[in-house]
Structures are given as C-alpha cells and as structure tokens.
Amino acid sequence: MEDKKYTFEELCTLTGVSSRTLRYYIQIGLVDKPIGQTRGAHYLSLHIEKILRIKQLTEAGISLERIREVLSGSPMPLPERTKKPGDISVRTHLWVGEGIELEVSAETAGLSPEKLRQFLKGVMQAYEQVKKDA
Structure with missing residues (x-):
C-alpha cells in the first residue's frame, strides 16, 4: 500500500x-x-x-x-505539565487510620483501577500488621 x-x-x-x-x-x-x-x-x-x-x-x-x-533516540522523561486554573485532577483518598490518609493519582502513578485497588488493599493490610505488631 x-x-x-x-x-x-x-x-x-x-x-x-x-x-x-x-x-x-x-x-x-x-x-x-x-x-x-x-x-x-x-x-x-x-x-x-x-x-x-x-x-x-x-x-x-x-x-x-x-x-x-x-x-535521535535519547530517552527522556517528559516534564509534568504545569497546572492551570480550571484544570481537573481526579484523586483517590484512602483513610487508613487516625492521622493517616493516602492520596493517589492513579493516572500519574500509571495504575489501572484493578492495580489501584490491589495497592490500596496492600496498604490497609500493611497498616493492620503494623498496628498488631505494636
């Protein structure tokens, strides 16, 4: 063609x-x-x-x-785009425990919804383990 x-x-x-x-x-x-x-x-x-x-x-x-x-082939990370008034950012907030909150931008982190759920579940398990060991 x-x-x-x-x-x-x-x-x-x-x-x-x-x-x-x-x-x-x-x-x-x-x-x-x-x-x-x-x-x-x-x-x-x-x-x-x-x-x-x-x-x-x-x-x-x-x-x-x-x-x-x-x-010419040199690898290069692209700089983060500067935010402008009116830009929208979607984030997931996980309340882990008293005084502990986790904020994740799945898009920036490159996580699919499945991987994000898996990650958050792992964080909660790790927190519970730390509390139990304390």
Missing part, C-alpha cells in the same frame, strides 16, 4: 504548524526534507508524525536542542 503524499501547505494545515516554523524545522534538520524537488516535492505520513511529536514536545516546554536528542 502506497503512503499518501502531502504538499507543504497540506503538511502545515494538518499539523497546525506555521509555514515559517516548518521551514525552520526543515532548515535545522529536525524534520526531513521533502521527497523530490521543486513542484514534485512531497511529504509522507512519517513527516506528519515527526512534526506532531516536535509540536507536543515544544508545547511541554522542551528546547529544540533537547528535542533533537529525543528524536
């Missing part, structure tokens, strides 16, 4: 990146040059994926130099 071909203008529209910015990314080598030359030049879905990844990283506040490293 042949990959769809996109013009420069289509690439800008599909990614939401200005033509000036996209030309700059191509110039500094963040985005590959088009396939072909002059009027026959075109881009593929791989170009779109790379541009969207660059856009995601720049919106997270990552420098273009660090983005270059990431795109």
Whole structure:
C-alpha cells in the first residue's frame, strides 16, 4: 500500500504548524526534507508524525536542542505539565487510620483501577500488621 503524499501547505494545515516554523524545522534538520524537488516535492505520513511529536514536545516546554536528542533516540522523561486554573485532577483518598490518609493519582502513578485497588488493599493490610505488631 502506497503512503499518501502531502504538499507543504497540506503538511502545515494538518499539523497546525506555521509555514515559517516548518521551514525552520526543515532548515535545522529536525524534520526531513521533502521527497523530490521543486513542484514534485512531497511529504509522507512519517513527516506528519515527526512534526506532531516536535509540536507536543515544544508545547511541554522542551528546547529544540533537547528535542533533537529525543528524536535521535535519547530517552527522556517528559516534564509534568504545569497546572492551570480550571484544570481537573481526579484523586483517590484512602483513610487508613487516625492521622493517616493516602492520596493517589492513579493516572500519574500509571495504575489501572484493578492495580489501584490491589495497592490500596496492600496498604490497609500493611497498616493492620503494623498496628498488631505494636
């Protein structure tokens, strides 16, 4: 199956990146040059994926130099997004005992609902064991 071909203008529209910015990314080598030359030049879905990844990283506040490293394969933890007024955060609160409360953000912790329940159950068991041993 042949990959769809996109013009420069289509690439800008599909990614939401200005033509000036996209030309700059191509110039500094963040985005590959088009396939072909002059009027026959075109881009593929791989170009779109790379541009969207660059856009995601720049919106997270990552420098273009660090983005270059990431795109070349260097592992990188993404910084936590800064919270803005109106953002919603869902958390689970577990009242363990007098003076002990546990707050968990399952999404940030990367826990499925099953794993979260398992974790909370383990916390309660550990607390009961500590109380019994005291």
